[in-house]
Amino acid sequence: MKYSFFYLLLLGFFACIDTTNPGIDKKNNQTLPNIVLIFTDDQGYRDLSCYGAPDIKTPHLDRMAKEGLRFTNFYVSQPVCSASRASLLTGCYANRIGISGAFMPNVGKGLHSDEETIAEILKPLGYATAIYGKWHLGSEKEFLPTRQGFDEYFGIPYSNDMWPKHPWQGTVFNFPELPLIENEEVVDTLLDNQDMVTTWYTEKAVDFITKNKDQPFFLYLPHSMPHVPLYVSDKFKGKSDQGLYGDVIEEIDWSTGEILKALKENGLEENTLVIFTSDNGPWLSYGEHSGVALPLREGKGTALEGGVRVPCIMQWKGKFNAGKEISTPLMTIDILPTIAKFTGANLPVKKIDGKDMSPILLGNTETDPLHEAYYFYYKQNELHGILSGDGRWKLYLPHQYRSLNGRTGTNDGLPIDYDQNQIEQELYDLENDISEKNNVAKDHPDIVTRLLTYAEKARNELGDKLTDRIGTENRPIGSIKK
Numbered sequence: 001m002k003y004s005f006f007y008l009l010l011l012g013f014f015a016c017i018d019t020t021n022p023g024i025d026k027k028n029n030q031t032l033p034n035i036v037l038i039f040t041d042d043q044g045y046r047d048l049s050c051y052g053a054p055d056i057k058t059p060h061l062d063r064m065a066k067e068g069l070r071f072t073n074f075y076v077s078q079p080v081c082s083a084s085r086a087s088l089l090t091g092c093y094a095n096r097i098g099i100s101g102a103f104m105p106n107v108g109k110g111l112h113s114d115e116e117t118i119a120e121i122l123k124p125l126g127y128a129t130a131i132y133g134k135w136h137l138g139s140e141k142e143f144l145p146t147r148q149g150f151d152e153y154f155g156i157p158y159s160n161d162m163w164p165k166h167p168w169q170g171t172v173f174n175f176p177e178l179p180l181i182e183n184e185e186v187v188d189t190l191l192d193n194q195d196m197v198t199t200w201y202t203e204k205a206v207d208f209i210t211k212n213k214d215q216p217f218f219l220y221l222p223h224s225m226p227h228v229p230l231y232v233s234d235k236f237k238g239k240s241d242q243g244l245y246g247d248v249i250e251e252i253d254w255s256t257g258e259i260l261k262a263l264k265e266n267g268l269e270e271n272t273l274v275i276f277t278s279d280n281g282p283w284l285s286y287g288e289h290s291g292v293a294l295p296l297r298e299g300k301g302t303a304l305e306g307g308v309r310v311p312c313i314m315q316w317k318g319k320f321n322a323g324k325e326i327s328t329p330l331m332t333i334d335i336l337p338t339i340a341k342f343t344g345a346n347l348p349v350k351k352i353d354g355k356d357m358s359p360i361l362l363g364n365t366e367t368d369p370l371h372e373a374y375y376f377y378y379k380q381n382e383l384h385g386i387l388s389g390d391g392r393w394k395l396y397l398p399h400q401y402r403s404l405n406g407r408t409g410t411n412d413g414l415p416i417d418y419d420q421n422q423i424e425q426e427l428y429d430l431e432n433d434i435s436e437k438n439n440v441a442k443d444h445p446d447i448v449t450r451l452l453t454y455a456e457k458a459r460n461e462l463g464d465k466l467t468d469r470i471g472t473e474n475r476p477i478g479s480i481k482k
Helices: 005-015 026-031 059-067 081-090 118-125 197-211 243-265 284-289 332-343 445-462
Strands: 034-040 069-075 128-132 152-155 178-182 185-190 217-222 272-278 309-315 324-326 373-378 382-388 393-396 399-403 419-423 426-429
Touching: 034 081, 034 118, 034 243, 034 332, 059 243, 059 272, 059 309, 081 332, 118 128, 118 217, 118 332, 128 197, 152 197, 197 217, 197 243, 217 243, 243 272, 243 284, 272 332, 373 445, 382 399, 382 445, 393 445, 426 445
Parallel strands: 034 217, 034 272, 069 324, 128 152, 128 217
Antiparallel strands: 069 309, 152 178, 178 185, 272 309, 373 382, 382 393, 393 426, 399 419
């Protein structure tokens, strides 16, 4: 049977088209970069040796910093679990999409299905997507990652201390057994310990890289650690000079090394963007079981620098300048639009707050601010602080914050109580006072006025419970009837 040349040409054209993802050319699919996003839990700014940790060895992350970019002014939008993760995955301030705090188990609330995650903007391009680790954006089936663009999920649905072995179980809390979920089914419960969770996540991640080496993929690895209670596998117990906490960080470093090795062995290094960062600062009330944010002030649960400035390292072999340190302020809300830029994905239909930081990552600009200001909300939509776009000035608005006021915690894995401090309108020059010791509001009234103007803009859009303001652009949280 004879075919015309034109007919044969059409057959060849349609053979290259992926009919499950219209418009995607299979031959060119691998020009799309892979994305690996590693997100630790409650890790302090100084908890890596490349950030100054004296007693923790992190050779794989140190090498990643030497071969990529290390950020000194990288921020999260809120210093707490669910809100921080919502911002990371959607590019929005968490309060814009109705999320605050840390979701308790089975409360019937989570990320709204109308919000688009990084996974969801990449799926139309043919990406394989997976999450191995802590989700914490809704524990009911309707809110699980498989309903938000992820093909695969293995991990826990909320924080690893939300289980019957919590020290306040039966008095303050009544937590159910901690479920281990695969896709949408509970496959086990963590009854006695969590020694193997970091290893399990890592093995799953390496396997995902290997089996998807011939198509673009998005791998999200939100570690359960170093959130308390701390657990580590036998291969790292007692290895660190900083006790159990150091052991946990060194195992996370090993995990990162395993992922980097898998990329190299599969020939994917030069086509993969790898991002490592944390969801907020250290939980200081846990003493030796917490990380360190020094020289920053305070930690998790505050909008002060120790609560919201986190370590961040990015690597993309052949794309980023090796060993470069970036001091331009950036935030997790900027990751989604940057991934969209690198991949050609469409931005979410609904408004987001992040901006594309690729010119800064690629070295096309050194100091140009990405935003006029960054905003730090906490608790139930309370505006606590504003950072100038250049990162120099940080203004705090009157609010209460928690502090140990110089006290240190214990070494038994149990928390001590915080004090409640009051902060007034205070301005800090972070370039010259990174530890926020000297309030210079009286010396720079013009800076205060400018930042207050930005605060009013945020209040108009997103509201502010501290000033009884209702925002005009807040969107609803996901909710199901119980």
